[in-house]
Amino acid sequence: MIVIGALVAICAALVWRRDGIDGVLNILTHDLWLFGEIIPRVLAGCLLGAFIAEILPHEKVSRSLGPKSGLKGLLIGTAFGAILPGGPFTAYPVAAALLTVGADFGATIAMVVSWTLIGYGRAVAWELPILGTDFTLWRIAISLPIPVLAGWLGRIVFVRIYPKGEPS
């Protein structure tokens, strides 16, 4: 967060030097507007995450998405990421909730990567109209194995880095 804050300060200073105070204020008002639009969705996402953490039975999640869930866990994570509705304001709180109720890094990586790469929301709303059906379908077909592979690679690296499990 400090790094990001510093980066933002530098960029704001560059904008100020290039466009003057008007440029800085323009971006600020635009972004505050955007912030106002996003905020209710963030609240919804946080509530979703909290409900999921409360409702899902922990033993069941750690059995089907935990470190020992194997390929099946990665496939479940991938399928879940692909069908999850909403945008980043749902995907990340839900992924964080899965981590707290016993999913491992591998299955959660599969879910997040699947959401960004093969989730239908963005593909239907933006990619199809802009890049065309052929390209989009082809791109998604090529991307299909990636969430499982990323989760699998994640598991391999995870046990190398944290042989005794994740430090708290």
Added chain:
Amino acid sequence: MTASALIIDITLWGSVAILGFMAWQRGRVVLVSSVREGSMDFLNIVPRIALGVVGSGYIAAVIPPEVITGWLGPDSGWLGVLTAVIAGAATPGGPVVGFSIGAVALKVGGGTPQVIAYVVAWALFAFQRMILWEIPFMPARFVWFRAAVSVPFPFLAAAIAMVIGKP
């Protein structure tokens, strides 16, 4: 408000209502405690989202999209894939910007494997989404870990695209 935003909000709050109802069926205590938990998460995240939203606007203003399109020129081969991956990660703005740059690159003669690598890298690493959404919500260790193990995959996608060609 556009129709798609309305649909998003309806499905979103609909899911909240359904899951809230399921929590309420487990008992009032469960509902109250999860609402409190969710609200606390929300309060913790708001300042970070604020920094992300305002901040990424300034970062995006410093990186104009034309720069990115330039990186995606008709330069083919693995060097082109590498620049495409870096360009994907550095692309500011939302999905419209990312996909439009991909479309422009295709039009001006960018190779398809390079554009595939660009779109995949953008989906995996777009800095604005990571700063604005992933880092505030997820444990930092998870985010870096996820990003690190994702590095090979835009290259893999480009390799598959090169091998099988465009149908």
